[in-house]
Amino acid sequence: ADADSWDAFLSILTMLTLDVASGDGGDALAAFIESRADVTRPAIYYLAIAPSLFGKATNLLQATGLVTPQARLVVEKPLGHDGASSRAINAELAEIFDEAQIYRIDHYLGKETVQNLMALRFANVIFETQWNNNHIDHVQISVAETVGVDGRADYYDSYGALRDMVQNHLLQLVCLVAMEPPAFFDADQVRDEKLRVLRAIRPVLLDEVVCGQYQEYETELGRPSNTETYVAMKLAIENWRWAGVPFYIRTGKQLARRASEIVITFKQRPHDIFRRNGNGAIDSQPNRLIIRLQPSEGLRLQLISKQPGPGGMRLFPSELNLSFDDTFNERLPDAYERLLMDTARGNQTLFMRRDEVFAAWDIIDPILEQLAGRRPELYRTGSMGPADRLLEADGRQWIDPYDD
Incomplete structure (x- = not known):
């Protein structure tokens, strides 16, 4: 991208710090998202964190009122170390999000x-x-x-x-x-x-x-x-x-x-x-x-x-x-560009x-x-x-x- 395009992209980014284990920063995240809320557009939560924290992260999203019917959750592999741990992780996700809201990304x-x-x-x-x-x-x-x-x-x-x-x-x-x-x-x-x-x-x-x-x-x-x-x-x-x-x-x-x-x-x-x-x-x-x-x-x-x-x-x-x-x-x-665009469009064809x-x-x-x-x-x-x-x-x- 040229410098102007890159600067324009950087201008729309905001970084917030939160601790998913303790919940610190959750209210600030909720306030920020609500200030930008648009009921016609889904909020997409991309969990680029260790799978062991998925449950805490989704519970935090729910506790702060950020899990809406149109919200979407993107998670990366590895979804577990074996079949048993994979089932446990997916069960945690399913407690908060419907299957139609979960996007398991494979680039x-x-x-x-x-x-x-x-x-x-x-x-x-x-x-x-x-x-x-x-x-x-x-x-x-x-x-x-x-x-x-x-x-x-x-x-x-x-x-x-x-x-x-x-x-x-x-x-x-x-x-x-x-x-x-x-x-x-x-x-x-x-x-x-x-x-x-x-x-x-x-x-x-x-x-x-x-x-x-x-x-x-x-x-x-x-x-x-x-x-x-x-x-x-x-x-x-x-x-x-x-x-x-x-x-x-x-x-x-x-x-x-x-x-x-x-x-x-x-x-x-x-x-x-x-x-x-x-x-x-x-x-x-x-x-x-x-x-x-x-x-x-x-x-x-x-x-x-x-x-x-x-x-x-x-x-x-x-x-x-x-x-x-x-x-x-x-x-x-x-590949990630395409998959993120599909997430925004609600198309799960390329997601597991x-x-x-x-x-x-x-x-x-x-x-x-x-x-x-x-x-x-x-x-x-x-x-x-x-x-x-x-x-x-x-x-x-x-x-x-x-x-x-």
Whole structure:
């Protein structure tokens, strides 16, 4: 933003100090909000505080008369350390706010490409008719980070990659890839379908999970730790659409590149008419749809085409590439910008519902119990993690994020 815009924005900000534990400052907050009150606009309370303080904060809002029917509450992950603590936290919120007032924010769902995934599937017949176990071989979802734990070492060590990333971000991406078409594009219709996906995921076996820790982690933390900074797993969705199609997911820190991608690998052709044309390995490459979430959002469809010129039917791999930056030639809103705007508009489509949160913990809790006390595999900083064998056992390999 230019300096004038920034100054104008700063001029409308006001900072008040309050203690949610003791209630000090609550009356001043109430007086300030009432002085700015507009019955046509909702008050939005964003709790960027520890979940252990959510109950005290919402009680303070209620005690000072700030919980009105049009008020909205935004809360960030982590919503608990496990299923039991998540239920306890959500029960505290539910004592004060209705479910329709609670916005559980996950910034991954605010990314333009994530939203475009629903448009890609449900607005284009050519994709949705292929989006099943008749045509798709497997799905890979990678969320790779090049950073370590930085200044969050103590927090991260109490959570790890399973709780910090898989329970929310990655499982939500699985839901958007695997969900059935909703009857119409409505918050509860979409979330109903995502919930059905979570409930259809078969319990994950121990040999379907790989946990790792980058080599310098304990040095950065300053003590020994069994916390995973990397996790990969194989998921099976037990329904008619996805039976037999494995979903491989992975996430980690200190990896080779920063990228988040969904890779849909389609099945091979049932009959290869070009097998006698000397095309070799190129001819056997499958079609892939690659959905890039970050750093540069876009879509790539990998195809096999004829190489131009004489020389017969020579095939080569080619791509159809949709870069959002190049195509739309305008600044894309940040994920948080989109989600905060949706909060102001009262649109909960991209926010998790309470039963979704619980269903995700029902998947993760048994994995945490199986891994308790186990030492994660060490992996080299700058690698892509230790999970090659997870796919090799199935005769597949990871598709690493492409370079821009």
